[in-house]
Amino acid sequence: MTRTLRKSNKFNAISVGVTDAELIKAYKKGDTQALEIIMKKYEKPIYAYLLKMVRNADYANDLFQEIFLKFIKNIQSYNEEKKFANWIYTVAHNAVMDGFRKNKNRCFESLDRSNGEDSAPISETMDSKEPLPENILIKNEINKKIETAFEILSNEQREVFIMRHYWGLSFKEIAEILKVPIGTALARMSRALGRLKVEMGHIGEAV
Template sequence: MKGPARDVKSPIRYSRLNDEALLTLAREGDEGAYETLVRRYQHEVYTSAFFMMGNPADAHDASQEVFIKLYFSLGKFAGRSSFSTWLYRLTINTCIDELRSRKRYRNRNVDLEGESYQALEAQIVGKKGDLPEEECLNSEIKEILIREVVRLHDRHRIPFVLRDVYGYSYQEIAEILRLPLGTVKSNIFRARRLLRDMVFKGRGEERNRDEDNILFFS
């Protein structure tokens, strides 16, 4: 009895493939595999970029840049870490490059009370529906933290996010930002106190200090 014809390809169910399988296909020029990777990680990349860049417009631009770089770097992924770890690193580096290219960077935080921020916040916390119920109990404090983190100015927010959200070591952050270790530490420590005061006291002093608007990347 004859089995099904083997020369007829069944459509690939991309969503069922793991990252490595998608990468292999994407390297061979399979656009569907690349698109699936983009869809799978677009939320995470955007959120990471938002924390790093501090506003929706720049986060959007940086996310697009990340996926363009991904397209042209498919062959560079060596498999020494997981694909997701590699992609997060690509995101961080892309954001750092963008911030550094501005030199004396003027903080471009948009009006965080505006509609764009509301939409963004909804997007960022949109994943909470996927979390177990008990996790949702803490969602309010997480939302407050996210809202306040992005209000920190660059010099505090960027090293702080790298350390306290992504777990980079102080030394790694100093190398990424090309800043002295002592400066990195003091900025992170300052950010932690500022965040505490913004969350609990609503001082908001962070946004009104002109000297903090200037990013001092080399």
């Protein structure tokens, strides 16, 4: 396994369907390229979740490092029979919730106003495939409004939305990570949708 990973390109390794369990086994044997593949695989869902939850690039970076360091430090005791995605997502969820508890009174600036080295204005963090400048402008404006509407949601409501979208977990899996009944997870998202609908109704009129 280790030999196969070393020979192959990391992106090929993902595309040929190397499972998380195999990657972790390889990493346990000392293949750091396997770790790189795992990180590349989970980088986007985890980082997007963190950014959307804490809305501060510097803080999201800290949490991102914390989550993966936890993985690196505890790799030997990690049982690869478990579903890795659920494990890492649970670690991410706990890290964010701990952060919220610790920084109860701390008010983060939103991504748009953050001046961190890696933070970018919201318009720059969006994929704009529209060729016409006015379309880009409208799309950016809509995105900005949705982003603002997202900020109105409670952490619990926003989290279910983000978990379902970026992590691709079923509501059952989300409920397991959150340690709540599936009905609660669905109700949170349903309420979130209701609030977004109200906010976006105004957006529709404004734009």
